[in-house]
Amino acid sequence: MDIPKIQWYPGHIAKAEKKLSEVINKVDLVIEVRDARIPLSTGHPHLNKWINNKKHILVINRSDMVSPHTINSWNKWFNAKDQYPLWCDAKRGIGIKEICKSAKDSRSSIDDRRLSRGMRIRPIRALTLGFPNVGKSALINRIAKKRVVDSARKAGVTRNLRWIKLESGIDLLDAPGVIPPNLEDQKSALNLALCDDIGEAAYEIESVAIEFIKIISTLNKDKNANISAKQISNRYGVDITKGFKSPSAWINEAASKHTSGDTRRMSHKLLEDYRNQMLGKIALEVPLWN
Structure with missing residues (x-):
């Protein structure tokens, strides 16, 4: 989806x-x-x-x-x-x-x-x-x-x-923060949402949490992204690499352990943990050389 x-x-x-x-x-x-x-x-x-x-x-x-x-x-x-x-x-x-x-x-x-x-x-x-x-x-x-x-x-x-x-x-x-009136680049818009650089009313939190897991799956092997799958897995007691195959299933399993099965609350917890560096110093963008 x-x-x-x-x-x-x-x-x-x-x-x-x-x-x-x-x-x-x-x-x-x-x-x-x-x-x-x-x-x-x-x-x-x-x-x-x-x-x-x-x-x-x-x-x-x-x-x-x-x-x-x-x-x-x-x-x-x-x-x-x-x-x-x-x-x-x-x-x-x-x-x-x-x-x-x-x-x-x-x-x-x-x-x-x-x-x-x-x-x-x-x-x-x-x-x-x-x-x-x-x-x-x-x-x-x-x-x-x-x-x-x-x-x-x-x-x-x-x-x-x-x-x-x-x-x-x-x-x-x-001056107040300036932002394009139309966020044409939705990949960038997603990054802004993940980093809390735009208001929460702009996005659906569970969808964004799923996309976050997809991003760290893609960047997992890049040293510049500085992702520790072990640190993330230990924090929630659920192997994050399982989420690389099915992000929604990972959120469901983590929610059953931490938020009484409430996937929206779990999604919010995941994003707040990222923003507060509880998952490590993760970069969502890395240099790409032509």
């Missing part, structure tokens, strides 16, 4: 994206934030249009949720495309110094360009851009060195555009 189509485009995002299009030309620097578990799925298809020759810093957050080996492999993949991501764990403040340094370096080159054109130096306007729930607000609080915006591990916390003045001579625009 095919997974029901995943679509999620709440009104506050549509409203914010309209406002964003009105201010984007005033921005000098775009700080794009992605999710380390799915760095391709959290790349917005309209990003290049928004950047439009502006300075761009690619930040991949939640580095704590994938293995160092996975990060090294992704760096090689991105570097081959002349992209140099900065990895961070905004929740714990790891990697923030490098991001601040990169922003400061960008500010210097922007200042030099303004001076060369006979323009006055002013605070640099930077935009934090990314999908919902990738950690933009946590990153802003770390850069600001204080809590200036609300932050939580759920989609839709930031609902309005807001300018924040930083001591470093940078004005930072905090």
Whole structure:
């Protein structure tokens, strides 16, 4: 059975994206934030249009949720495309110094360009851009060195555009998560659902749990995915490799042990365990070389 189509485009995002299009030309620097578990799925298809020759810093957050080996492999993949991501764990403040340094370096080159054109130096306007729930607000609080915006591990916390003045001579625009109005790539949409980067109302949880088992079955032998079938099997007392042949049968068996046979509750438990790293540091996307 095919997974029901995943679509999620709440009104506050549509409203914010309209406002964003009105201010984007005033921005000098775009700080794009992605999710380390799915760095391709959290790349917005309209990003290049928004950047439009502006300075761009690619930040991949939640580095704590994938293995160092996975990060090294992704760096090689991105570097081959002349992209140099900065990895961070905004929740714990790891990697923030490098991001601040990169922003400061960008500010210097922007200042030099303004001076060369006979323009006055002013605070640099930077935009934090990314999908919902990738950690933009946590990153802003770390850069600001204080809590200036609300932050939580759920989609839709930031609902309005807001300018924040930083001591470093940078004005930072905090924007709600942006997402394509139509999720054409359903594989990416599934990844967003699995990582809790879109609202739960957008998908049917049992279908998504079944797809999760299919994904880890496919990636099981890839070192970059960092999957331990033994760890998953031990957690539930049911051999996960059985689920590779019949995901729904595995969920039924696990449900009989943990949720009194309630497969919906078991599906929710499986996804929450993944999101909380109870199953290990599993990457749902791995570098594919042409």
